[in-house]
Amino acid sequence: MRKTMSRRAFLQGSSLIAGLAILAACAPKEPTPAPTEPPKAEAQPTPAEAAEKAPQEAVTLMSLGTGNDTIFAAFKERTGITIENVPITGDKFQKLNSMFATGDPPDLFNTSDVNWCKDRDIAVQQHVVLDEYFTRDEDEFQFDDIYPSISKFMKMPDGHYHFTPTYANSNVMAYNIQLFDEAGVPYPTADWTWDDMVQAGKELTIMEGDMVVQYGKATTFGWWGEYYYYQRQAGLEDWLSEDGTEVFMDAPEAIEGLQFYIDCIFKHKMADAPGVGLEGGFLGGGYAMWNFIHTASWPQITQAGIQWDVMVPPKGKRLEGGEMALDSTAIGKGSKHYEESWTYLKFNSGKDGGVLWVEWGYPPIRKSVAEETWIPHKGTPEYPLHPEIYFDSLPYNMPVHWAPGSWDAWGILQQKVDLVLEQKLTVEQACQEAAAEHRALIESGGK
Numbered sequence: 283m284r285k286t287m288s289r290r291a292f293l294q295g296s297s298l299i300a301g302l303a304i305l306a307a308c309a310p311k312e313p314t315p316a317p318t319e320p321p322k323a324e325a326q327p328t329p330a331e332a333a334e335k336a337p338q339e340a341v342t343l344m345s346l347g348t349g350n351d352t353i354f355a356a357f358k359e360r361t362g363i364t365i366e367n368v369p370i371t372g373d374k375f376q377k378l379n380s381m382f383a384t385g386d387p388p389d390l391f392n393t394s395d396v397n398w399c400k401d402r403d404i405a406v407q408q409h410v411v412l413d414e415y416f417t418r419d420e421d422e423f424q425f426d427d428i429y430p431s432i433s434k435f436m437k438m439p440d441g442h443y444h445f446t447p448t449y450a451n452s453n454v455m456a457y458n459i460q461l462f463d464e465a466g467v468p469y470p471t472a473d474w475t476w477d478d479m480v481q482a483g484k485e486l487t488i489m490e491g492d493m494v495v496q497y498g499k500a501t502t503f504g505w506w507g508e509y510y511y512y513q514r515q516a517g518l519e520d521w522l523s524e525d526g527t528e529v530f531m532d533a534p535e536a537i538e539g540l541q542f543y544i545d546c547i548f549k550h551k552m553a554d555a556p557g558v559g560l561e562g563g564f565l566g567g568g569y570a571m572w573n574f575i576h577t578a579s580w581p582q583i584t585q586a587g588i589q590w591d592v593m594v595p596p597k598g599k600r601l602e603g604g605e606m607a608l609d610s611t612a613i614g615k616g617s618k619h620y621e622e623s624w625t626y627l628k629f630n631s632g633k634d635g636g637v638l639w640v641e642w643g644y645p646p647i648r649k650s651v652a653e654e655t656w657i658p659h660k661g662t663p664e665y666p667l668h669p670e671i672y673f674d675s676l677p678y679n680m681p682v683h684w685a686p687g688s689w690d691a692w693g694i695l696q697q698k699v700d701l702v703l704e705q706k707l708t709v710e711q712a713c714q715e716a717a718a719e720h721r722a723l724i725e726s727g728g729k
Contacts, residue, residue, distance in 0.1 A: 341619050342366055346381070347374050347392035348448075348611045349630065353638050357629050363622050365390070375401075382408055387614035389623045393445055395608045396682060398438055400689050409444040410613040415624050416443055423628055427648045431676035435606055439684055445610035446631035449644040451577040452675045453511065453604030454592040455479075456666070461486060461496065461570040470571070472674065474596035476515075476542060479571065483552030486570035497560065498552035500569040501543075506682075506692055509699060511574050511595070513539030514603030514680065521695070526686035527724060531695055532717035539598065541709045544702055556703050564588070574604055577672075581643035584663045591667040594675045606679035637661065645672045687720070690728065694719045 342364040345354075354365040368388055370377050375397070381387055387408070398405045416423060425433060432450045437443055455470060462469055467485050470478075483498025502508055514520070516539035521531045530536060546553040554560065560568035564575075565586040573595055575583075583590055595604055611630060613623040629635045636651035643663050646652045655661050656669050683689060698712035707715070 340364065341622055343389040343619055343623055343626065344368050345390040346370070346378055346388040348390045353630065353635060356634070356638060357626055360629065360634070361622075361625055363625065365626065378408070379404070382614070382616070385616070387616045389614055389617040389619050390611055390626060391614055393610050393612045395435060395438065395610070395684075398444060399683050402438075402440070402686075405444065406440065408612070408615055410615050410617070410620060410623075412443040412445070412613070412624070412627075415627075419624075419628065423632070424648075427633075427650050429647060429649060429673070429676060431606065431679070432608070432647050435608060435681050445608075445612040446627040447608040447610045447647050448630060448635075449577055449609050449639055450647055450676075451605055451607040451609065452645070452672055452679050453574040453576075453595055454672055454675050455595045456564060456572045456575045456579075456583060456590055456592055458564070458567065458570050459589045459591055459667070461567075465570075467570075469591070470593040470596070472594050474593070476512075476596055476598050479573070479596040480546065480550050480552060483546070483571065484550060487552045494554070494558070494560075495568070497554050497569050498571060499546060500564045500572040501547060501553045501555070501559070502574075503556050503703070505696065508574050509540050509543040510682070510692075511539075511603040511605065512543050512598065515539060515595075515598035515600055516542070517599050520685060520688075521691045522685040522687055522720075524685055526688070529691070529717045529720050529724070531691060531720065532713045537710050537713045540699070540702075540713060542598070544709055547703075548705075562586075576605075577645060578609070580645075580666070581663075584643055584665050588665065590665050592669065592671050594671065594678070601678040602680060604675060604679040605682050606676075607682060645669065687724070687728070690723060691716075691720050694723075 340362050343366070345365050346368045347370065349365070349367075354367075358364055368377070368381070374392070378388070378391055391408075393405070393409070398409075416425070428436075428447075429450075431452075432447065436445075436447065457470055459469070465486050467482050470482070479499070486496065486498040487494060488496040510521075513536045516535040518530060518533055518535035518539060521536070522529060547555045554569075560566055563569065564572040565583055565588065567586075567588060594601070611627055613620060613627070617623055631647065633648060633650050636646050636648050637655060640646050640651060640655045641661055646656060652670075652673070656672075659669075662669060683692070695712070695716040698707060698716045701707040702709055702712045
């Protein structure tokens with residue numbers, strides 16, 4: 283039986299799990315304070331000016347993919363402000379860009395630190411910089427209530443605050459309790475290494491004749507999924523240097539991490555390969571483990587009826603490597619309702635909105651919300667059994683794709699990984715070719 287953390291031990295000090303940190307260097311720092319001398323946002327009114335111009339009558343805000351009718355109704359009941367979702371057909375970001383191009387920007391729109399870094403030039407044109415709002419309303423927003431491992435990544439590489447988070451992705455490993463029980467395999471622990479996961483995965487893989495009817499571990503294909511994190515757990519800081527001018531995709535650590543990802547499939551035969559997976563993936567009940575799952579998958583797993591729990595991902599040479607990413611809401615530059623939109627951001631990312639998101643299965647970003655919900659298990663879904671383990675993973679996660687050119691690097695590497703999965707390239711060849719192509723892209727004036 284796993285021992286859960288007490289409320290007092292869990293919330294003590296500015297580090298949420300300093301006592302569990304294996305490496306002192308990865309312990310969370312103090313929360314990022316709201317700026318004391320905020321730079322003025324270009325071509326936009328100050329909060330005071332916006333407040334003076336704010337219409338006195340009730341308004342309707344147009345939102346692109348930021349929430350749902352339940353949270354909008356709760357917000358309207360509190361403020362009298364109506365929010366309506368903009369219908370989306372096709373790609374959300376194409377719709378967003380089209381709205382800005384036609385001079386009809388949304389008041390609110392869904393974004394993230396990852397998407398900001400992917401299209402940072404476009405984001406600067408679209409986002410209202412929130413520095414002055416944070417400064418003005420710090421007593422109400424309460425930065426210190428947000429977990430330090432989350433708040434420190436709210437400021438983007440340009441030095442400004444562009445959004446407020448709804449929830450944060452902190453990678454964990456999901457596991458199917460029923461399948462572990464049926465196989466008599468002990469549940470994962472925080473001490474698990476890659477070798478422990480492989481051993482359990484082999485025991486949990488079941489064959490019927492020549493067919494696999496149950497896999498020890500699910501594989502994520504078509505994006506950086508697992509392999510990026512295995513590379514970082516193997517010791518790689520990132521594919522690129524902070525300024526994007528140096529390439530490390532062919533470093534020994536990058537090769538080692540990608541090799542482990544591939545070995546789980548072809549050498550250890552405890553994970554699925556492209557084209558031979560089981561229907562429904564982990565949600566279909568045929569996979570015992572799913573490593574580095576995204577927070578947004580939690581409600582889906584529970585709704586699928588899986589009896590499941592979570593654990594800090596097994597470590598390679600280090601625990602660091604998982605993704606820290608913020609699902610967030612921004613205000614559209616050019617909106618006629620800056621002040622009302624900021625009121626929604628404060629509600630959605632505040633304590634009241636946070637409690638609602640917890641009810642739907644998402645982890646809280648605030649200590650006060652966690653203290654009322656996740657830690658005592660009040661108002662939370664039945665599964666996972668120990669959602670508070672999410673917080674154990676926070677100090678070991680890192681932002682993704684913050685270096686300029688990271689998306690180009692991934693696009694190049696993914697093509698090579700696909701060839702490795704087709705067994706047309708070795709892992710070493712894939713990393714070397716990807717690194718060479720990205721260096722050529724930089725030399726040619728690319729990102």
